[in-house]
Amino acid sequence: MRVLYGVQATGNGHISRARAMGKYLQAEGIAVDFLFSGRPAEQLFDMQQFGDFQVKTGLTFVTEQGQINYLKTAARAKPLELWRDVCQLDCSAYDLVLTDFEPITAWAARRQKKRSVAFGHQYAFLHQVPQIHDTLLSRSIFKWFAPAQQQIGLHWHHFNQPILPPIVDLEPGINTADANKVLVYLPFEDQRQVIQCLQPLQQYQFYLYGPGLSKNQLGHIQCSGPCVDEFKRxxxxxxxxxxNAGFELVSEALQLQKRILVKALQGQMEQESNALALTQLQLGQSTEHLTTAVIADWLAGSNSFQRVAYANVAQALAKWIRAGACPTELQQLDLWKDQSL
Known part of the structure; x- marks a missing residue:
């Protein structure tokens, strides 16, 4: 079986999901060709797992200081190049096209009437899940940005909807947590401002990862650029x-039972809805403004929150795909049974 797998590379969450899926698809003997879009090739890192992958421009949002800049987003969009890539992508050699909110593979499969399956957090918003600033535009984006014949939404809770738990890229191991060690990943914020917020809190050890940072020790703040293995450690x-309130890192933190504070990317409906769901489910906390006082109150506050234990969704989906990706069989997997929420 040969599969074309499109990955939205704007954020690292989609790529992290692809790492998990790729391992289990390979274990099932499925040959996978990857296509990434939404980020320049030179900004991708630790991509050896994906072999000889393709990179396309696709579509992405421009962010500045924690907010989406819609004018710059529109100015940098290349719709003609996107459509050319859709028309030139040949899906004839594949038995199935998978897309994680990646538009080129999704629309190429649609044009060529190739069987396609989409999965990702964005598809959960096609159902009745917690949403904020829900508009006709947002609903249209979730429906038509990267459509497929079968669309599988992922979320932290089922909300009595036909969706699945998160796909997390975590290796089995002992979760040896230090209460005073804090992982910080706020890629959409000004990193200098983040460091200023953390500097007074010298009783904690902060491990800050972000774009533009080089490996550097600033007292109790360890700065690092993007990487995979050290970040997971x-x-x-x-x-x-x-x-920020991206889906994938929060999902991994939940699976590892970490305390969580998120700041949603302003103007990004998905992240703002994630922050809402996280607090409604009592899985973590959210803030609209990042200050030293907010961080200090969170770290000093109660450690009580709901705990979850998600099933191995990546493995289940890989086996389901190898068996033919039958929609009725997917409904019978019952992947929520192990969740403690």
Missing amino acids: DLHQSGAVLS
Whole structure:
């Protein structure tokens, strides 16, 4: 069986999901060709797992200081190049096209009437899940940005909807957490401002990852640029996670039972809805403004929150795909049975 797998590379969450899926698809004997879009090739890192992958421009949002800049987003969009890539992508050699909110593979499969399956957090918003600033535009984006014949939404709770738990890229191991160690990943914020917020809190050890940072020790703040292995190690060892409200890192933190504080990317409906769901489910805390006082209150506050234990969704989906990706069989997997929420 040969599969074309499109990955939205704007954020690292989609790529992290692809790492998990790729391992289990390979274990099932499925040949996978990857296509990434939404980020320049030179900004991708630790991509050896994906072999000889393709990179396309696709579509992405421009962010500045924690907010989406819609004018720059529109100015940098290349719709003609996007459509050319859709028309030139040949899906004839594949038995199935998978897309994680990646538009080129999704629309190429649609044009060529190739069987396609989409999975990702964005598809959960096609159902009745917690949403904020829900508009006709947002609903249209979730429906038509990267459509597929079968669309599988992922979320932290089922909300009595036909969706699945998160796909997390975590290796089995001992979760040895240090309560005073805090992983910080706020890629959409000004990193200098983040450091200023953390500097007074010298009783904690902060491990800050972000774009433009080089490996550097600033007293109790360890700065690092984007990487995979060290980030995963620090995630396992930290007692708490401070991040934007992207889905994948929060999912991994939940699975590892970390304390969580998120600041949603302003103007990004998905992240703002994630912050809402996280607090409604009592899985973590959220803030609209990042200050030293907010971080200090969170770290000093109660450690009580709901705990979850998600099933191995990546493995289940890989086996389901190898068996033919039958929609009725997917409904019978019952992947929520192990969740403690």
